[in-house]
Amino acid sequence: MATFLYARVSTSEQTLDHQKTQAEKSGFTFDHVIADHGVSGVSVLMKDRPEGKRLFDMLRAGDTLVVRWVDRLGRNYADVTDTIREFIRRGVVIRTVINGMTFDGSTSDPMQMAVRDAMISFMAASAQAQAEATKEAQKAGIANARDKGDDSYKGRKPSYSREQYTTVASLLGKNASVSEIAQASGLTRQTVYRIKEDPAAAEKALAVWSL
Incomplete structure (x- = not known):
């Protein structure tokens, strides 16, 4: 089981170091840091980003994926929800730095x-x-x-x-x-x-x- 930080860096204000520091201040530690640089968050699907593809390949059941916020995981509503649900189906736990949200498949209660x-x-x-x-x-x-x-x-x-x-x-x-x-x-x-x-x-x- 490993912990991944995924970052999308598309502007000068969204540096990888800033996103890493923010996550570390929230108590997260990582085994892997994966970042897409210069990729538009509103035009490129998560699975079509160079490092997004790599993330899909690497994540396994029991792993934890840390992101600053859910907008890192897709270009629009459909892409974000599809990505999150795909990872949950794989048994991946998704945690956000902002507000400490957790999404996983641990519950079977409807x-x-x-x-x-x-x-x-x-x-x-x-x-x-x-x-x-x-x-x-x-x-x-x-x-x-x-x-x-x-x-x-x-x-x-x-x-x-x-x-x-x-x-x-x-x-x-x-x-x-x-x-x-x-x-x-x-x-x-x-x-x-x-x-x-x-x-x-x-x-x-x-x-x-x-x-």
């Missing part, structure tokens, strides 16, 4: 399986929303405007970080109360309500500000 699969779907949908928001921001020429120092087009800067947004999204998927989510994320109840009412807009604001 209700627990349904909850697990619903969570996978929710997280994958959130990952695709992030990717779509990023593409929209790129098409609007945001990078060019940012280089010119003009932030007026971006609107109000979000009062939450990417990690806080992810915490809110994951707890909403668990049907936690707004008060519980506010306490866990360190956000105000009003901010949690805004994210809950329009998660796509909240995701888009993060993408616009490159957060």
Whole structure:
């Protein structure tokens, strides 16, 4: 049984060292580190990435796969869910650095399986929303405007970080109360309500500000 860290490095902000350090600070240690460099997360299927193919070949039952977040595992909702479920069928345990989520096939209880699969779907949908928001921001020429120092087009800067947004999204998927989510994320109840009412807009604001 081995532990793998898989990273996708597609921008200057998403360095392998940063993803490794973040995972190690969360208590993970690895036997293998596999990374795809310069691969678009929104256009290339997981199984078609050079190191993604290698990961599919290497993983065995009992292994643990660590990723920063589920968006590392596919280009869209279908790809992420297909990848996760394929690995679970193989007996691989998937763990995320952000929020410490665990997905595996250890349960045979139908209700627990349904909850697990619903969570996978929710997280994958959130990952695709992030990717779509990023593409929209790129098409609007945001990078060019940012280089010119003009932030007026971006609107109000979000009062939450990417990690806080992810915490809110994951707890909403668990049907936690707004008060519980506010306490866990360190956000105000009003901010949690805004994210809950329009998660796509909240995701888009993060993408616009490159957060």
